[in-house]
Amino acid sequence: MTAAASPPSIQRSIGERELIVMMATLMALQALSIDSMLPALPNIAGDLGAGDANRRQLVIGVYLIGTALGALVPGALADRFGRRPVVFGSIAAYCLLSLVCALAPDFSVMLAARSLQGFLSAGLTVLPSAIVRDRYSGDRMARMQSTIALVFMAVPMMAPSFGQAVLLVAGWRWIFGTTAAMSLLVMAWAWLRLPETLDPADVQPIRLSPIITNMGASLLDRSAIGYVIGAGVLWSGLFGYLNSSQQLIAEQFGGGDKFPLIFAGMAGGMALANLTNSRIVERFGARRVSQVALFAYIAVAVLQVWRAFGGNEGLWDFVALMGAQMCLIAFMGANFSSVALQPFGRTAGAAASAQMFVRSSLSSLLGIAIGMSYDGSARNLSVALLTGGLLTLGLVLYSERGKLFRRLYAPGAERPA
Template sequence: MSEAARPSAAQRLPYWELVTMIASLMALNAAAIDILIPALQQIGATLGVETENQRQLAISSYVFGFGAAQIVYGPLSDRFGRRPLLFVGLAIYILASFAAARSPTFEALLVARCIQGIGAAATRVIAVSIVRDCFGGARMASVMSLVMMVFMAVPIIAPNIGNAIMIFGSWQEIFIVNCVFATFVTLWVAARLPETLHPEDKRPLTPRKTAEAFRIVLTNRRSLGYSIAAALLFGVLFGFINQAEQVYTGIFKIGPLFTLYFSTAAFFMAAASFTNSRLVERFGMRRLSHGALCGFIALSAIQLLISGVLGFMPFWLFLPLVILTFGLFGFIGTNFNALALDPLGHVAGTASSVIGFMQTLLGGALGALIGACYDGTLRPLYAGFLLLSLSALVGVLLAERGRMFDRPGEVHLHLPEAEAQTPAE
């Protein structure tokens, strides 16, 4: 029986519910980041943060905890199953959100945010593992695209929710919203999601077996190359998120309603991810993601050139270029993750853990570095875009031994609509 055709306990769920549930688990992470962006200025004023760039640590500390903890959840979930570890992570997330709301100092907030990220790490690792338990190949990429479409819809909504909360309340209420959302998702998962790890795929939790699983992940050329490439591009995304409030309110003087413009780019990322889900089984993951990466590099170079030559970027040009750039990201991130994970179905939990660890920790560190370079202009941001996307291209070439856009044996399918409604082929 092929990986893509393995029966799963998740078949008890309707296809739409499984996809929405997985997306909701991953959306907890996006909600914890993007909902806080409008509150950074008030957090700084309330807790005595001296510099604007220092306020970015409220995001970076979360990303650090989120990235570092992923290395733990995968091996444990391969041994004990997906559900127990998922509930542990959700409980940590809820308690840390409450602690963040009660933080008396900026240092205490950073600790609570780091712990919140540690809890959210379980949702990322296990959500991806569940998808890999149930799907393989291009179908997995299609499902992940649908998941990412919902996941990317959160940055459209979350900053505006955060802005509304800030109008009528304070930044502390933002973390209460995190608590409520996470509690709802926890109850839904507890009631509806069965265990998806196949009994024959459980791995003993011994040093030798764990080291073997890590070796499998780190010595697979395709997985390693695409993981590095995805991490570099997530650095671009985190860099933009870190600087978003300063760019929109500082450079372009948009004011509190900057969240509406920020959401526009997220909307096109979500639309691109949905489009990818409709095209990937026909054209293949490589053609779509490699083409999008080349376009991303070209747009990054154009934006750096314009900002360097003119010394500034008019807003009427900035916004459509940002929309196009991050629209292409919707074709890259999902496919790179699927290409990295596809050969590793027999160690899906550990693979998801290692890949997520590399992507988030490296991407978060690079994003924080880009954010720290903010100097009141767009040049550091665009230089980061170009440098990281070119480096990601090197990762792709490493994964594919220098060949791009297609590979012999990759199947491009267009499945009938009725067939696409079942969780496993």
């Protein structure tokens, strides 16, 4: 069997802009299944008997863990059978499990369904990177990734407000029902317009040894692994905030019903940062931009620790500093991923899966621990952010052999795949 082919007309008709929006929309389904739940977490926990207040965070946390574990699967399948079949299978699983969550009778069933949904729909997170890598490389790939992230960020901005709006007219179960319906619309669009980007010459066999070899190579490469683990450490701080954001902003700092709007504003900052990154990354290089952002991230984290332990931190102090960190993570996220994936052209699917597995597993597990450590203040979160920034700096120094701010190929050029 060869890679799933696309009709020639589809290959000719899709342009770069449509591809960007489509890849962002696939990833946005995952974000919608996370962020739209935030305002509903107290309702879900109360109706399904979650018990301890911090356990409500597990509706988000177990989904992220499922996605992390599932990331190992779709890349190898996509390298063998093509990108399209795996994308469609992921969307179908997402839709079905959304309906199961909507009908969950108790909290245990909800957590089981959320875990399985994350696992089986992981291709929605893994495959966009592989599809982009099929077509682009170097800093142009980083620009594409950043532009996709920019479009994608519209969903985290609106998702909590969407969830809040549903709660005003119906129960929380309708949030899951609506996301299922949206996934069917996305599937129809992809079916009609998404080309098969896997070159038939790059089809990889489904044999354990080649799969392990290809995945292992993407994790043993010194130039990549520091960025992979570093991204996981950075995102664990963001996930820790995400898991506890409703408690921190709405309850601890008194944001109340303004929580969706505040969350949207902070996500909007990330969107602006991705827009800026997409404009400058080809000029300055993914390494330089992300490394400068990392030093700024550490500096802001120091301020966060100072304010959190000062005893008088208010809502807008927290929002300003955490919003700045989210912007800086945006400058690092797409660029870290592009740098780590760059050496693996022929095995982009397996490499994307392995790297996503490590990155997501680390960030999800640490993110749950950070979120569950919530004690009615932002102190534990601030310490986690500073520690993560310092660890990431060490990991990047390892991958770069102690030399930062380098550019390994000329502006506008694409490193050979």
